[in-house]
Amino acid sequence: MADPGLDELRQDWEVRIGAIRWILELCDREPGEGVLNRNLYSNHRYHWQSQPVLLQHPQMGVTRPRQCQFPISIATSPGGGDYDDHFTDKDGVFRYSYQGRRDDSASRLTRTDNTFNNGLRRLMRLRWPLIYFHGMSKGNYLAVAPVMIVDDDPISQTFGVIWGEQPEFYQGLGFPGERVAPVAGDYGLVMGIPNLRRDEVERRSVKAHLAQGSFRAKILRAYKNSCALSRLSRPPLLDAVHIAPVSEDEKASYSVPNGLALSKLHHAAYDQNYLGITPDFKIKVRADLLEATDGPIFQHGIQxxxxxxxxxxxxxxxxxxxxxxxxxYEAFERGQNAL
Structure with missing residues (x-):
């Protein structure tokens, strides 16, 4: 396959940046903190110059629409599927498995020298962004964008993926042409950032975003899309709230028992210690607020x-x-006693 010309690369760039902006705007419009039902963006909902653009292939993990020279998105199936996509412990970089053939008689993927993996390698060298769709449940994906391919490890047969710049950065950059970093995998050369240190790579990990999106989906499902305090059942008005702050024990922090589904009003009230929840699941309103006269919303929504x-x-x-x-609740009581 011949290398694409400048016009083809320019078209790819325009389609790519437009798609990233479109998917982020869709995330802003829809409830779920980035978790989208696939029907909202599949079936060629996004258009470029009146042409429908495929953003996620229904069967393949790597998607390259016909308008692009390189992949526009990568995806992980709910539950992981046949591929070992995972995070590294040392820096939180997401390891996305090569696309290839799974042979039961081989411990490694075969036929990995293909257009999908080579396209991701080209994106890595160009430092161009793409979209990551993380499977949450059947038909539902957390959209993370823009992300970047930062390294290629043939030993583990994985690519390293981190969070990219904001879309405005790429749009302001304009079409960068064939700008290629001289050393593939050098974190310090990502899109012209002079010194992308290891701690900067950690900050750009998509891990926290995936964990929070998954946490919200699990919490709302457990509470049947209802506020645990008011029974309000409007998901756009609900938050998934951590009882104990997020700690180094991420598995516990993002587990359902460490969460509550609360309306935005009650989330704020809980965080401000206007009310507390006892270990036997009783709601306690701060004593000085029980007699307050702040109107019907406060009376019926809090008191x-x-x-x-x-x-x-x-x-x-x-x-x-x-x-x-x-x-x-102890923190709530300490706040009460300090009044």
């Missing part, structure tokens, strides 16, 4: 909850962690 029991998940393993609630 009337005092001594009520929160809505609980139906599955026992999803119940709020009592120890985490106790620690959080």
């Amino acid at each position: 009337s909850l005092h001594n009520e029991e929160i809505l609980l998940p139906s599955r026992k393993q999803d119940l709020p962690d009592r120890d985490a609630l106790a620690r959080r």
